[in-house]
Amino acid sequence: MEILIIIVCFASLLLLNVPIAVCIGMAALVSIFAIGDLPTTYLVAQRMANGIASFPLLAIPFFVLSGVLMGEGGMARRLVDFASAVMGRLPGGLAYVNTLTCMLFGAIAGSAAAAVSSVGGFMLPEMERKNYGRGFSVAVTTTSATTGLLIPPSNVMIVYAVVAGNVSVAALFMAGVLPGILIGLLIMGSSFFYLSRRNLSPETNAASFKRIATTFLSALPSLLLIIIVLGGIFGGVFSATEASAVAVAYALLLTMVFYREISTKQLPDIILRAAKMTSVVMLLIGASQAMSWSLTYLQVPQTVSQAMLAISDNPIVILLIINVMLLIVGVFMDMTPAILIFAPIFLPVMQHIGVDPVHFGVIMIANLCIGLCTPPVGACLFIGCSVGNTTLASVFRPLLPIFGAMVVGLLIITYVPEISLWLPRLMGL
Amino acid sequence: YAYLWRNQSSGGPSDKLVLRLAHAMPPSSPSHLGMEFFAEKVAELSGGKVEVQIFPSGQLGSQVDTIEQLQRGALAMVKSSTGELEMFADEMTVFGIPYLFADEEHYWRVLNGEIGEEMLQKANDVGIHGLCYYDAGSRSFYTVNRQVRTPEDLRGMKIRVMSSPSAIAMVNQFGASPTSITFGELYTALQQGMVDGAENNPPSVYDSRHWEIAKYYTLDEHTRLPDMLIFSQPLWESLDPQTRQWIDEAAKESVVYQRKVWNDYVQECLDKMVDEGVQIYRPDKEPFKQAVQPIYEQQKGTAIGDLIERIQAVEDPQ
Amino acid sequence: MSAVQSLRHGLVHALKWILIISFSVLVVDVLWGVFSRYVLNAQSQWTEELAIYLLVWVSLLGAAVTYEENGHLGVDYFTGKMTPDARKAAMVFSEVVVFCFSLFGLLIGGSILVERTLDAGQMTSSLGIPKGYVYLGVPITGFFFMLFAVEHLVLLFQRKDGEEAA
Numbered sequence: 001m002e003i004l005i006i007i008v009c010f011a012s013l014l015l016l017n018v019p020i021a022v023c024i025g026m027a028a029l030v031s032i033f034a035i036g037d038l039p040t041t042y043l044v045a046q047r048m049a050n051g052i053a054s055f056p057l058l059a060i061p062f063f064v065l066s067g068v069l070m071g072e073g074g075m076a077r078r079l080v081d082f083a084s085a086v087m088g089r090l091p092g093g094l095a096y097v098n099t100l101t102c103m104l105f106g107a108i109a110g111s112a113a114a115a116v117s118s119v120g121g122f123m124l125p126e127m128e129r130k131n132y133g134r135g136f137s138v139a140v141t142t143t144s145a146t147t148g149l150l151i152p153p154s155n156v157m158i159v160y161a162v163v164a165g166n167v168s169v170a171a172l173f174m175a176g177v178l179p180g181i182l183i184g185l186l187i188m189g190s191s192f193f194y195l196s197r198r199n200l201s202p203e204t205n206a207a208s209f210k211r212i213a214t215t216f217l218s219a220l221p222s223l224l225l226i227i228i229v230l231g232g233i234f235g236g237v238f239s240a241t242e243a244s245a246v247a248v249a250y251a252l253l254l255t256m257v258f259y260r261e262i263s264t265k266q267l268p269d270i271i272l273r274a275a276k277m278t279s280v281v282m283l284l285i286g287a288s289q290a291m292s293w294s295l296t297y298l299q300v301p302q303t304v305s306q307a308m309l310a311i312s313d314n315p316i317v318i319l320l321i322i323n324v325m326l327l328i329v330g331v332f333m334d335m336t337p338a339i340l341i342f343a344p345i346f347l348p349v350m351q352h353i354g355v356d357p358v359h360f361g362v363i364m365i366a367n368l369c370i371g372l373c374t375p376p377v378g379a380c381l382f383i384g385c386s387v388g389n390t391t392l393a394s395v396f397r398p399l400l401p402i403f404g405a406m407v408v409g410l411l412i413i414t415y416v417p418e419i420s421l422w423l424p425r426l427m428g429l
Numbered sequence: 430y431a432y433l434w435r436n437q438s439s440g441g442p443s444d445k446l447v448l449r450l451a452h453a454m455p456p457s458s459p460s461h462l463g464m465e466f467f468a469e470k471v472a473e474l475s476g477g478k479v480e481v482q483i484f485p486s487g488q489l490g491s492q493v494d495t496i497e498q499l500q501r502g503a504l505a506m507v508k509s510s511t512g513e514l515e516m517f518a519d520e521m522t523v524f525g526i527p528y529l530f531a532d533e534e535h536y537w538r539v540l541n542g543e544i545g546e547e548m549l550q551k552a553n554d555v556g557i558h559g560l561c562y563y564d565a566g567s568r569s570f571y572t573v574n575r576q577v578r579t580p581e582d583l584r585g586m587k588i589r590v591m592s593s594p595s596a597i598a599m600v601n602q603f604g605a606s607p608t609s610i611t612f613g614e615l616y617t618a619l620q621q622g623m624v625d626g627a628e629n630n631p632p633s634v635y636d637s638r639h640w641e642i643a644k645y646y647t648l649d650e651h652t653r654l655p656d657m658l659i660f661s662q663p664l665w666e667s668l669d670p671q672t673r674q675w676i677d678e679a680a681k682e683s684v685v686y687q688r689k690v691w692n693d694y695v696q697e698c699l700d701k702m703v704d705e706g707v708q709i710y711r712p713d714k715e716p717f718k719q720a721v722q723p724i725y726e727q728q729k730g731t732a733i734g735d736l737i738e739r740i741q742a743v744e745d746p747q
Numbered sequence: 748m749s750a751v752q753s754l755r756h757g758l759v760h761a762l763k764w765i766l767i768i769s770f771s772v773l774v775v776d777v778l779w780g781v782f783s784r785y786v787l788n789a790q791s792q793w794t795e796e797l798a799i800y801l802l803v804w805v806s807l808l809g810a811a812v813t814y815e816e817n818g819h820l821g822v823d824y825f826t827g828k829m830t831p832d833a834r835k836a837a838m839v840f841s842e843v844v845v846f847c848f849s850l851f852g853l854l855i856g857g858s859i860l861v862e863r864t865l866d867a868g869q870m871t872s873s874l875g876i877p878k879g880y881v882y883l884g885v886p887i888t889g890f891f892f893m894l895f896a897v898e899h900l901v902l903l904f905q906r907k908d909g910e911e912a913a
């Protein structure tokens with residue numbers, strides 16, 4: 001009964017365009033009230049505040065801030081230059097340049113939306129000029145940008161680690177590296193098939209080694225951020241949270257002192273922007289902790305777990321069912337709320353069939369990346385369309401083969417755990 | 430309290446009483462087994478009229494978080510470390526005083542005696558009713574590079590501690606520098622040399638696999654922080670005497686069971702670590718105790734100081 | 748500009764500066780934690796706790812500012828397909844839901860939480876400040892959310908029927 005109230009309340013508010021965090025908070029408030037006998041009102045307030053008060057979550061505002069700084073500070077341009085020196089000689093090279101830049105940029109920014117708008121801003125006009133077709137160009141950019149959520153650092157991974165409980169952020173970061181690269185390569189592969197029917201000439205005439213070297217040097221300080229963050233975490237110099245604060249310090253130094261592309265005057269505005277972006281995620285996390293409390297109190301995760309295991313106790317089948325469910329969820333919901341709501345529900349099942357929670361985190365994120373590029377709720381897709389000045393309809397057809405590639409990647413990631421777990425195990429995590 | 434404590438059941442047709450019990454340990458832990466035993470006993474004694482539902486692994490929130498819920502009646506019971514209870518009742522800090530108990534015998538004599546009984550009810554006025562103590566063993570240092578044999582060996586080491594003032598004060602007294610790191614990130618921190626060592630009870634050291642990195646375990650048994658099974662005071666007051674008696678009896682019996690499971694598990698963990706090549710050393714505790722005397726001096730004349738004196742005065746019954 | 752408008756403007760402006768300063772303190776605080784461990788060889792014990800409680804305040808107040816600018820995630824697909832009148836009704840409904848949630852969940856719930864926690868005298872472990880002060884961010888945020896919901900409602904009703912949202 002109470003579960004029905006939660007679902008109906010949440011779904012109807014969601015459809016009427018109430019902010020998702022409030023939909024979740026309201027569902028929690030109403031359900032706790034319906035359970036009765038509980039000190040209703042302050043429970044939601046308490047769960048929200050304590051849900052946010054977590055040291056690992058602190059990395060989110062810092063990675064967001066360093067991402068905004070790097071985006072404003074002329075980093076995307078340098079990465080594009082480097083990527084086109086490397087890949088520009090291939091026929092249809094701009095498509096691969098685009099994907100590679102998105103992977104590099106997303107790796108640093110930790111946010112797919114930032115990658116779409118920064119990289120897209122440079123790449124889309126260029127691809128348009130070379131007749132790649134707007135639809136295809138936007139499709140490549142939006143899907144490639146999501147790889148940055150798997151390649152560390154990644155804010156959604158931090159969100160997952162916190163809701164999953166005893167999962168190490170460092171282990172998750174390492175686990176995402178190979179799957180992120182795999183998806184990037186698969187996207188390039190599908191671009192190759194799409195473009196092979198057309199006669200596109202190479203972008204540059206065999207870029208000289210010298211050009212690769214100079215563009216690399218110019219992109220190096222930006223790429224160093226990844227090294228500092230990951231090296232710092234795995235070298236034991238600092239925790240993931242501290243690494244994110246160091247990333248802010250480094251980004252400030254680079255963009256304000258070294259590149260001089262951000263002035264002191266712009267800084268308050270940039271910080272405010274980061275604070276607002278952070279608060280959107282944090283309010284969602286706080287509200288989800290309240291709803292997740294009432295779901296747990298009503299033993300929903302156990303019930304779902306038992307129901308799923310009643311269908312089958314074969315891990316292959318269960319993982320398939322969960323992947324299909326998550327793909328549907330991803331169509332309608334953003335990644336962060338989807339992780340917040342479904343990770344606690346599915347994790348007991350995973351535990352039962354012996355799937356490592358780190359591996360499951362990678363599966364969930366790889367899966368929901370696809371959802372980021374589908375309407376009606378697809379942050380990356382909409383940003384891509386607006387940056388690329390095109391319609392959903394024209395992006396849709398070129399998106400299909402890329403989705404196909406991403407689903408193949410998802411299946412490989414799901415059924416070959418070593419791709420995710422090999423690196424963290426190698427590092428002893 | 431404006432809310433009624435009619436019953437905690439979620440609207441079932443019978444008037445079965447459902448008590449929800451939250452804790453932060455995994456379902457495989459000795460404490461969880463103790464709580465399952467408790468739940469079975471309650472069901473047995475009440476003839477099924479009272480059901481205890483256990484939520485392990487911090488599902489309903491962290492320890493502090495769930496204690497706050499319990500204070501306001503949203504949860505019936507919580508199993509918490511007395512370390513976390515410090516924030517709710519100052520007197521609990523006494524358990525964090527290093528080398529307070531001479532040995533395990535002394536420790537249980539205090540907990541089962543007048544002082545232990547008194548401490549259970551110390552937080553009544555903030556909505557916390559203590560039922561009983563569960564064994565959480567004793568905490569000792571484990572280090573990566575060399576064995577700690579005397580307090581001097583700790584000098585200059587970076588030691589990970591829980592973020593509690595008493596643990597920090599103790600490590601400072603040894604001339605080591607206390608470092609706070611989330612438990613989940615400690616393995617990497619030990620491996621990469623971010624800290625030189627940490628301190629915990631044998632089951633935690635074993636389960637976290639920290640022994641793979643830290644091969645030296647020195648059983649100095651500096652603190653014995655018991656776990657406490659606590660009940661929501663407002664809810665407790667609403668229960669009839671019969672139900673209270675069932676709960677008390679089941680709690681008492683579960684303590685015996687939990688202590689046995691705990692001790693077996695501690696022994697098992699120590700044996701397994703020895704098999705894996707961990708050097709276990711049992712030092713003379715006297716020099717360690719001397720090194721932390723300033724902590725005792727500081728407490729003289731305070732409420733904690735009085736408690737310390739009373740605890741130390743608890744006699745061997747012969 | 749009316750007195751009410753300039754008051755609101757001043758309030759939002761002040762909120763934004765509080766956010767900018769708190770966020771900066773957050774960065775400095777965590778960096779100090781690293782610095783004190785390596786350079787001073789003794790990690791400051793208060794940095795972590797200060798950081799997580801500051802995060803609560805920054806997140807909540809930031810959420811209020813973001814709400815003022817309609818910046819929270821929502822699903823506008825279905826309302827986008829509605830007739831202008833129905834869409835306006837949905838927008839009014841959405842503001843009312845936010846108002847109710849902020850009133851009951853954040854303002855009232857948060858105030859009771861603060862009061863009870865202060866009464867119980869619970870202290871935070873490292874900083875030793877009353878935990879109630881941490882929770883104080885909840886009712887204050889609730890107040891701002893309600894204020895901005897009312898502002899949105901007034902703007903909605905001032906607009907002529909059929910006129911599109913900016």
Ligand code: NA
Nearest residue numbers: 106107148153
């Ligand atoms: Na990333």
Ligand code: NA
Nearest residue numbers: 330331371377
């Ligand atoms: Na979608």
